[in-house]
Each structure stands twice: as structure tokens, then as C-alpha cells.
Amino acid sequence: MEGNPFYFYTSSNLVELTGEKADTLEELLTLLRRCTGSAIFYHVFQSYRERHFAIEKYHSDFAQWISNSLDEEALAERLGSLDVRDFTSIRSLRESMIKIIEDHLHEHPQIGYRHGKTPFFFCQSISVVMPTKYIASSLEDFYQIIGKIGIRSIHYHLIEARLRLGIDTNDFSHWVRDSLKKDRLAQRIEGIDIYLHTLEEIRKMILHYIEEEMKT
Amino acid sequence: MSSIRLMDYEPTVGKQTLEELYLLAEGLKGRRVKMINSTAVGGGVAEILHRLVPLLDELGIQTQWEVIKGGEDFFVVTKMIHNALHGEQIPFPSRMKETFLEVSRENLRNTDMDQDIIVIHDPQPIVFIEAKGKTHAKWVWRCHIDISNPNGEVWEFLKGCVEQYDAALFSSPRFSKGLPIPQFLFFPSIDPLSDKNRELEPEFIDQVLEQFHIFRDKPIITQISRFDRLKDPVGVIKAYRLAKRYVDCRLVLAGGGASDDPEGEVVLDEVRTEAKGDPDIHIILLPPTSSLEINALQRASTIILQKSIREGFGLTVSEALWKKKPVIGSAVGGIPAQIIPNLTGALVYPYNDT
Numbered sequence: 001m002e003g004n005p006f007y008f009y010t011s012s013n014l015v016e017l018t019g020e021k022a023d024t025l026e027e028l029l030t031l032l033r034r035c036t037g038s039a040i041f042y043h044v045f046q047s048y049r050e051r052h053f054a055i056e057k058y059h060s061d062f063a064q065w066i067s068n069s070l071d072e073e074a075l076a077e078r079l080g081s082l083d084v085r086d087f088t089s090i091r092s093l094r095e096s097m098i099k100i101i102e103d104h105l106h107e108h109p110q111i112g113y114r115h116g117k118t119p120f121f122f123c124q125s126i127s128v129v130m131p132t133k134y135i136a137s138s139l140e141d142f143y144q145i146i147g148k149i150g151i152r153s154i155h156y157h158l159i160e161a162r163l164r165l166g167i168d169t170n171d172f173s174h175w176v177r178d179s180l181k182k183d184r185l186a187q188r189i190e191g192i193d194i195y196l197h198t199l200e201e202i203r204k205m206i207l208h209y210i211e212e213e214m215k216t
Numbered sequence: 217m218s219s220i221r222l223m224d225y226e227p228t229v230g231k232q233t234l235e236e237l238y239l240l241a242e243g244l245k246g247r248r249v250k251m252i253n254s255t256a257v258g259g260g261v262a263e264i265l266h267r268l269v270p271l272l273d274e275l276g277i278q279t280q281w282e283v284i285k286g287g288e289d290f291f292v293v294t295k296m297i298h299n300a301l302h303g304e305q306i307p308f309p310s311r312m313k314e315t316f317l318e319v320s321r322e323n324l325r326n327t328d329m330d331q332d333i334i335v336i337h338d339p340q341p342i343v344f345i346e347a348k349g350k351t352h353a354k355w356v357w358r359c360h361i362d363i364s365n366p367n368g369e370v371w372e373f374l375k376g377c378v379e380q381y382d383a384a385l386f387s388s389p390r391f392s393k394g395l396p397i398p399q400f401l402f403f404p405s406i407d408p409l410s411d412k413n414r415e416l417e418p419e420f421i422d423q424v425l426e427q428f429h430i431f432r433d434k435p436i437i438t439q440i441s442r443f444d445r446l447k448d449p450v451g452v453i454k455a456y457r458l459a460k461r462y463v464d465c466r467l468v469l470a471g472g473g474a475s476d477d478p479e480g481e482v483v484l485d486e487v488r489t490e491a492k493g494d495p496d497i498h499i500i501l502l503p504p505t506s507s508l509e510i511n512a513l514q515r516a517s518t519i520i521l522q523k524s525i526r527e528g529f530g531l532t533v534s535e536a537l538w539k540k541k542p543v544i545g546s547a548v549g550g551i552p553a554q555i556i557p558n559l560t561g562a563l564v565y566p567y568n569d570t
Contacts, residue, residue: 010236015401017392056556068557117565118547121389123401130239150232 003179006171008134008145010153011160013049014126015042021119025070026112028062028120029101035122037090041163042125044084044093048194049155059195062097062120069116075104083195084159088166129156139180143210151199158202159194172206185213220267220409222274228408241275248331249279250353254294254340256283257504258472259442260404260531261337261360267407282327284341290319294340295479297374300367301339302446302526308369317343329353342377357381360404362526362549364390387529387550403550406534411507413538416515424512430468430498435518438468440510440532443483443501447471448523448546450490453497455523460496470500470513514539523564527551537561 018039022028032040043061058064058080067076078100087093105112134149136142146154157171165174169190177186188209192202222234251269253261265281272279286294293312300306320343327344329351336344337358348355357378363371363386378384379395385402386392392399406413425432437456441447449469456467469487484501491497502509514520520536520543527549534554536543543561545551555561 010239012236012240017386017389017399017401019392019394019399021389056559068563118552119390121392123389128240130236132235132239148232150230150236152236153232 003181004175006136006142006175006179008132008136008149008153009129009156010132010150011127011129011156012152013042013046014128015046016124016126018122018124020122022122023115023119024113025066025072025075025101025105028065029098029105031122032062032094032098032101036124037094038126039122039124040090040094040097042123045155045159046125048159049152049199065116065120069118069120070111070114072104072111075101078104085162085168085190085194088162088168090163093163139176139182139210139214142176142180143207143214146203146206146210151203154199154203154206158189158192182213185209220270222271224409237275241277245276247277247333249277249333249335250329250331251279251281251335251337252284252327252341252344253281253337254284254286254291260529263407263410263412263531264404265337267410280331284320284323286319286323289315297339297370298361299446300370301361301363301374303365303367305367308367308373313373320344321346336381339374342374345377345380348380354383355381356383356385358385358402359391360387360528362388362391362528363393364388364526364549388553390549403553404529404531406531406538408538412511413535414511416508416512420508421512421516424509425516427509428468428498428500428513430466430516432516434496435463435465436468436516437465437519437521438470438513438517439521439523440514440535441469441471441522441524443471443480443487445479445483446524446526448525449483449487451525452521452523453487453490455521456497465518466496466498468498468500468513468517470498470502470510472502472504472506510535511539514541517541519544522546522551524548524551530554 020031022031047056047061047064048059058067058076060080063076063080066072066079079097082096084093132149132153134145136145161171162169173186173189176182176189189206192205194202197205222237226234249272251265253265255262269279269281293316296306296308296312297316300308320341323341324344324347329347331353333356334351334353335356335358336342338360342357345355379397381397383398383400384395385400387402387404389401408414430436437459439447439449439452441449443449452469453467456465459465487499491499514536520541522530522533522543522545524530524546525548527546529550530545533543533545533551537554537560543555545555545561545563547563547565552563555563557563
């Protein structure tokens, strides 16, 4: 007997322009300290969601700007290597980014006031979350729906989930583990490297893992 | 064009995206929207509205589109405002302001405003906000142009109107201003099914090249844009000359005009003078009905340029990327949001003249 059904949601973003911009690393740091959580969320996640077809050097807008506009590749790499899967809150993610930038400025104080080629513009995200018509009650249903659900739904449940839930997993693994009692499948989904694959590739990986699970 | 249905986009965007559109539209079903802009033909806004209006209707959002009317005097003023918002330091005498206000108010008298949402596109019809108090509608100013560094006097004049709207939409975060109203990012779009973007037979592409006497014996670099100083066509020729030292190539500068742009011919003359009879430079003035020809020129190109000095979004960049062409574009307006450096093209920063 299987547990609760899985309700698939999808989300769209309305992007609000805050009117705030940073020309230098010091200004970026100041704004990082005081911007809203939804601004952090937007700049860390939107690029991956909106350009889900491409594997870019950095997913985070902050790392991209530091690389492209300030040419501070070492710092961009350190920020870009932050794995969002290690964070269950925007607060801890923000603190880690601030710490990395502060450490870099401590080592290289001269770059703090150097102007970038273009400013960094702070935006924030207003999410519109909507229930879809898709509900899975079994692994078979789950497999069928994962094959056809929108890519934004996969992003919502797989990537945005840990910050929403505040726990160290994603919606799919959480449900597979709790309701289907399939711990191995839950772990395999948790282990997907979102930085090395596009969202379509991730869909295929999840389908492949489910197929293997169904064979056992 | 109006016979296109949402389901026709399914092969391009997938069934899921269409389902999400219906979900999003659910909350707006039955609402009535009015779009107002300044030209029915030519330019990105008209192209978008031609397609968007019937699609919104299909989603259950009743949408009307109206185009304001005006004589040459009015469009000289609106072009001046357009250039000033792009940063040109030009005087804005009171008689120009009067012409702008009078023609706007005359249009306003002849327009019903009984809708739930009024979307005003760009500065030309911006004065329509004067009717806000007499309506129950939410008013949105949709700014398609680059106002990152506007002429102060003209922006102050318009700002009084902008601040009365309920929200403003911009194509790039670079354009956001210190306004007391909410501001949102909203990208324009191209239509993959339109004549400008649909797949073409290779024979048709060859035929278009032949029509314009363009040989395919060397790489073709193309900029598609109106003959407008803000698109820097003369700078494009200079950049081509630099590149030609290393790679023998052809340059195609092609574009049309719009009914609200009286300056095009002057710029076209400047471009022809700069080209000075170089047989590898092809300057092509296209009528507004040339979507298929533009499509063919883009598809025949090796690299697409968009060397704008200011740019609202740069739909020609979207068109080129859709056709899988590498694009070299200025890092202005909405262009950086489109080009992924070293993956789909390259960005040129403003301090690089060419």
C-alpha cells in the first residue's frame, strides 16, 4: 500500500526591479547584506531556470558578474563553486557568499572599489506557484508524469524545494522516501549534479532511475 | 497571421508550456485589456502586438489594440523624445511639448477606456494616463526603449506621467528608475511561426541573395536594423573594415523604416557615403513587408552583428539566435540578457568603439 499522493506544482516568476545597482565589489557586498531574500533567490537560481538548455560556467548571477564584468576569476570560481544543495535556507546561503567576498577583499583590498564594465542590477523574484492537473499515486504514475511535466515544475520540486522546505532533500526524494518507501531511488535523485546537466538531461536521469527501480 | 492558434506553438515550446500558459491565464479570464501604441507596421512593438493580441484572446483575456494617430509634426516630436530618452542632448522647446500634448489629448478624446487593464506602449501615447481618474482600470506603462541614460529635461517631462501609472515594465534591469511605482522586468518576444523566423527552403534563400546581388563566395556578416544612428550603422562599417584585414568577408546592412521614424533617410545617406562604393558592402533598404527576405538574409549569414549604442531589447538578436547564428552585440539594453558569452556569441562593451 502506497502513502500520500504527489501533487505536481509549477511556478512562474514575476521579476521586480529594485532600482539598486552595484558598480564595485564593495557596493555588491553592501547590497548583498541588505537585499531581500527573494533577491538572493533570484540571482542564484534564475539563470539556471531560464537558461535550462545550456550549461554555463556559473549559474549564479553574482559569480557571472564578478567573472565577466570585474574579471576576478578566482573570486567568481569560489562563489560559483557554492553548491546550493548544501544550503537549506537563504540566510545561510547569503552568509556564505558574504564570507567568501569579505575574505577575498581582505586578501585583495585594492579591488574593492574598482568599477566593473557594467553595473550589477539587483532584482527580486515574486513567485506565482500553481497546482497542475498531475497527481501521482504510484511509482508508475510518477514515471509517466515526470516524462511529460513542464521543466519549471521539475525546477520547482527538485531545486527550489530545499529552500522552501528547509530540509536537506527535494520534493521528489522526500515523497519517494516517505510515501513509496524507496530509499535508494530517493538517494539517487538527491545525488543528481544539477551543475553538470541541463534540466532536460535531469528529467531523463530521473526517468532512468525510476525505470531501474521498477525492474527490481 | 490571425489564423495562428496557441496549439500551433506546441511543436516549438512543448505541451507543458502551453498548459502553464492556460494555468496563468485562468486568474485573468474575462478581463478586458487594451494595448495602445504608435504604429501598426514596422518595429518590434507592432510585430509583437500583431501576434500577442489574438493569442491573449484565445486564452480568454479579451484584448483590443489601438494605434494613435498623428501628423508629421507629432511624429517629429515623438522621434525627438525617443532620441532624447536614448540620451541625445537636444532642446525640447515648449511648442514641441504643446504639439505632443495636443495630439495626445485629441487621440484620447476618440478612445474608449472601458477596459480593466490599459497597457500603454512607449512614450508616444504616455499622456493617455490623464484619463486614469475617469476609469476603473489598472494602468501599465510598457517601456520598450533604452532609458538607462536619458536627456534630463525630456525624462522630467515624461516622469510626471510615468509616476501616475500603477506599474512600469522594462526590457532590462538597466532601465529601472527611482520611481514610486512597482517596476518589473518583462522581455519581449519573437514569433517562431512568422515569416521572419520560420524555416525556409535553401532555394528561397539563394533566390533572395541573388535578388540583392550578394555572392556566397566569402563569409557574410549582417546587421539587420532600421537606419537609425542608435544602431550605429556607420560604426558597423568601421568594424567590418577592421575585420576584413584578417578575414575577407561581405557586410550586409539591411533594414526597413517605420511610419513613426522620419529620420531614416538622412541616416541611410550617411551610411551610403561611409560605404564609398565598396562592392562587398550591401546596403539594402527593405519595405515593411520584407519579413521573408530578412529571414533569408539572417539564415545566409555567418555572423550577425547588433552594434547598437542604445537598445530596448534587440529582437534582431533573438531572431538570429533562434536561427542558431552566433551574434556579436553591444552590451547595452536587453542584449546581454540574450547572448551567453563564448557560447552563443560575444558581447562588446561600450568603451570598445568597434
